[in-house]
Amino acid sequence: MLEFIQLLKQRYQILLHHSQNKIDPLVNEQRINQLTLAEAIIRKGKLLDSPRSLPLQIAVIGPTQVGKSSLVNVLLATNAAGVSPLAGYTVHPHGFCHQASLTQCGELQRYFGRFQCLDVALLSEHRYDCYTLSESSARSPLLPPCVIWDTPDFDSIDSAVYREGVLRAVALADVLILVLSKEKYADQTVWDMMTLLADLRQPTLICLNKLSEGSSALLTQSLREKWQHARTDQFPEVVPLYYQKPAGLPNWPIGHEQILTQLQSQLNQRQHAVVQQVFLQHYWQSWLAPVFEEHQAERDWQVLVDELIQHCIESYQRDFLHHPHYYETFQQTVAELLTLLEIPGLAGILTGARKALTWPIRQLMKLGSKQLHIVNSSHEIVLLKQIAEHTMILAADKLIAKAEQSQQEIWWKAISVRLRGERQTILQDFDEAAKTYHLDFQQEVERTAHRLYDKLQEQPRVLNTLRAARVTADAAVIAITLNTGGIGMQDLVIAPAMLTVTSLLTESAIGGYMHKMEAQLKQQQLQQVKQTLFMDSLANKLLNLPRQIAASNPFNISPEQLREIECQLTEKRHGLRLL
Ligand SMILES: Nc1nc2c(ncn2[C@@H]2O[C@H](COP(=O)(O)OP(=O)(O)OP(=O)(O)O)[C@@H](O)[C@H]2O)c(=O)[nH]1
Ligand SMILES: [Mg+2]
DSSP, rough: OOHHHHHHHHHHHHHHTTTTTTTTTHHHHHHHHHHHHHHHHHHHHHHSSSSSOOOOEEEEEOOOTTTTTHHHHHTTTOOOHHHHHHHSSSOOOEEEEEOOOGGGTTTHHHHHHTSSEEOOGGTTTOOOOOOEEEEEEEEEEEEEEEEEEEOOOSSSSSSSHHHHHHHHHHHSSSEEEEEEEETTTOOOOHHHHHHHHHHGGOOOEEEEEOOOOOOOOHHHHHHHHHHHOSSSSEEEEEEEEEEEEETTEEETTTTOTTTTHHHHHOOGGHHHHHHHHHHHHHHHHHHHHHHHHHHHHHHHHHHHHHHHOOOHHHIIIIIIIOOOOTOOHHHHHHHHHHHHOOOOTTHHHHHHHHHHOSOOHHHHHHSSSSSHHHHHHHHHHHHHHHHHHHHHHHHHHHHHHHHSSSOHHHHHHHHHHHHOOOEEEEEEEEHHHHHHHHHHHHHHHHHHHHEEEEEEHHHHHHHHHHHHHHHHHHHHHHHHHHHHSOHHEEEEEHHHHHHHHHHHHHHHHHHHHHHHHHHHHHHHHHHIIIIIIIIIIHHHHHHHHHHHHGGGSSSSSHHHHEEEEEEEOOOOOOTTOOO
């Protein structure tokens, strides 16, 4: 899960600088923050799983210049945290071990991961993936043994660059201290942050700093309203802080010394697994919305390809199988039948021709180019080529329309470019496949011719009439001429003698059988063309295009990857029944 969240965040970060990004930059940034926090929450979970327990972690958070660092100094009774009137002064999380040792915090580096723990003196303003940890020698009556974290602000213009440090410290914290001032308590950034942190259910304390006499009650009331607007949990206790002129520090009010120790008692670390699950579930749909859109685009493409293939099938049926002038296969069957009949005067030629038509078809191809000649002169091949070309044009048009209408413009454009690049290869492969199919189908033609021949043997009268008709000899010559390359398939279909013989047969006693054979042949043809050409050759290549552009998809997370990770999202951890 951790790797997946990191990957998702990385994708959003790339998108932020992408000129064609359609996600609102504000939304994009919010999602990056949510994912950054999610990563930190998961890391915290791993930390809690480890057998070595850490001291209590307290994070002091708030907008810039509210006095976070000053408050840390007050709570620690030191001046170790850097204080300055310059906005955005603290830019690295700084942990102070109070009544705790650095060795007790050894596990923290594992939590911070790529963040490096550096000595304060080595921290650089230009490198934000660092934190610092130091021991505080003073013993403060205001704090239990703990690590208290001074954190950078989350509202200044530059804060986005060091936001991850804040969120790391926040997710690590068992207890939060939100510092606000009367200038800053109403800022939207404060309440956006408090909304984001709501699912973490951390015991929280609000310190209202830089107060002037008498303003506390009114501000607290206003704060309560803002809290209740942003969150559903109980409004936290508010500690009013007034300035202590001589020390230059806020003054911790008398009677509130035990407040942090009391907050510690509200802690329930065993809930972390639930917190993590709730947080991920809360944002999951919105984080993955663009991924779902990418998947939807692919599904839309599948539907589009299905429509194109349906269109191909309809064209093939209308313009070939059911077209009286172009359907040639059955005529060819009759031509084959004629070569099987012993027609007076043609015996010599027929024997030679029959040899050329001996099974298997592969062997026949070796013998010469006679069958190839049939393929090359076939109207079916010409038509299939036209259908494929037309499909490519249709597909290109539809892709342009999709790019204009869809949210996923980049995706559709990429498919469009890919299709243009692949067009020639797809058409060439289709042409090859069409020729192979046609050659293979000659076996069916011959098999049907043999069946008709066998049927004719059962009908001596029809057979004799056929043999006696002069036109049969003419048609047989045409059939042989076809097989020897003298004429093409188109000539065969319109040859009057062939037409006459065909009608002679269809009107004879085997007419019904002829029709049945023709219907069967058409059915087989349709099945084979549909499967081997339209599906295996054309559709598969078109459906493969999304694979080729996958790397350029902004998210490029496959449905399988997503399914696998979503299983983890609902899986039970620590034997708890989650969601
Ligand atoms: N008037 C007054 N000034 C204060 C008070 N607390 C802190 N300051 C001053 O406010 C300025 C900012 O204080 P910091 O503690 O550095 O504030 P911060 O929230 O850590 O600020 P960043 O690190 O920049 O986010 C300093 O000049 C402090 O001296 C206070 O209670 N009253
Ligand atoms: Mg500071």
